[in-house]
Amino acid sequence: MSTPRIRLPESASEGEEIEIRTLLTHPMITGVSSDDPRDMLTRFEARMNGETVFAYDFANGSAANPTFIFFVRAAAPGEFSFTWTHEDGQSVSAEESVRIS
């Protein structure tokens, strides 16, 4: 799978709502409308300090190159991890941290 792209601020003030953007380049081939073999992600999950803050289960209607923009309130310094899991069980992850200033 390709390298994930993540955008979030390096630092935030306590209690601030921060915007997180993620993008994974992936064709999301369902195999329904073409003879190409199925090639689909099944789940995206974002964790802050180990706790899931955002998750999405993909389905046949999910577009290629899934992009998420979501907001998280920064209560404490955050270690973020982002995981995309493929239907075949493989996954790709990225990690980022946000300081509290």
Next chain:
Amino acid sequence: MTRFLTRRQFGTLVSASAATLAMPGILRAENTGRLLIIGGGFGGASAARFARINYPDVSVTLVEPQTSFVTCPYGNLILGGKRALSDITHSYDGLRARGVDVIHDRAQEIDADGHRVTLASGDVLDYDKLILSPGIGLRWNAIEGYDEAASEVFPHAWWGGDGSQISLLRAQLEALPEGGVVGLAIPDNPFRCPPGPYERISMIAHHLKQANPTAKILAFDAKEGFAKQGLFENAWAELYGDMIEWIPASGDGRIMRVDPGNKLFISEFGEEHSVDMGNVIPPQYAASIARDAGLANDSGWVPVDPRTFEAEAASDIHVIGDANIGTPMPKSGYIANSTAKTAVTAALAEMSGRPAWDDPVYFNTCYSHAGEDYGISVAATFRLSEDGIAATPDSGGVSLQGDLSEMARTRRLEARYADAWYDSITDDMFS
């Protein structure tokens, strides 16, 4: 300025008296009105000419800061070396000769309740009906670091103005080092002239193919797709090989920040792209005069009655051209020209007795030049529906697709028709 019926017209009317009864407006020729038009572009100039021809009793005043008009359409052909600035510069003398009072000044403030407009010079103009066709404003700093000063390094060339922006872009193109990189930043919808950026890419490539064939064009887009995409991509592959790379939002094509000092484009996900020259087409909204008058909504564009183009927020002000919300009609010169005439008819209906156009039908035609003798087009027809304006089903669409070997004649014809369109519509504005 007031003109009464000529004797010849009067004679015709008498001999067709049955018909005249149905045309009460003609008999109220002395009931003159003052039509004020702000903005002398595709909307405003078309409105002025149409009003003079069809409503000779109404006085028409046009306020426009530029003393001549540089069109955005065909500006890209300057980049391609196929036109000079003088070819796309138009005089207001034709409108003056028709009796339009053309004032070169900037409209500063609209007093909708008082029906008057204050100009930068301090002069105040009273009106009965106002046609506002101010065009777009550029959202400076919507792309971080892209302000007016930055546009001297990375030109936008997205309004005609005095022609300096498109000339600067052309000069940079000529000075591009061998094998250099041209970056473009293209905004999300809605924006002026949806196929414009892609014609621009084509015309830049057309120039580079001859002058600098190892150069590269990186087109960063905040969208996933664009107008006439299939036709453009075919043309690029056929004519320019791998010179052009188009990067959609899903490929991290959205440019969020520019650094003109270091000639950098910085993407949504933080990638820094070094360019030798850059054309930044920033996000847009209605020009400031419309926003300052409180006519725009939160989107920055002006909601209007789709039948009359009267602003929802003020009576007797009809907003036409790129500044309004005419969805699904594109922000094109063609639509500005057509809707200008509907707006004038609606604005003057009461005074003239000539009814407003109740069931308007429009079509849009956007031609683009993708190369030498290589024209492509998109067309659509529109009419009113219950939910406002709607595209008419089973009509419109893009040029025939196919290999150039089979399509050469079609492409050549459409390039000719594009040129004729330009001459025709600018005549319909200025002659």
Next chain:
Amino acid sequence: MMRQKLLAAAVAITCAGWPLTALGGDADGHMLAQACAGCHGADWGGQGPISDLRGYDHEAFLRAWAEFQADERPATIMNRIARGYSEAEIAALADYFSSLE
């Protein structure tokens, strides 16, 4: 009836473009025709390779339009545009252009 309509149209033109609707016609030929000026020349007098619409024979206009709609006439763009108009609108355009000098 047609004769009367044509006479009315002629009056309309002399009187600064008064349309047929003012005289009880179905569709507003004068206003419908406005968009055509974008390519067919200001005042519809033709432009370069694009045809002059003034005085276009009424029957020939209707025939040409029907052929554009059916893709039975060589076209680049008129076929696409022609399909967006109703019969009443096409008739009003034919009335209008045939009445122009």
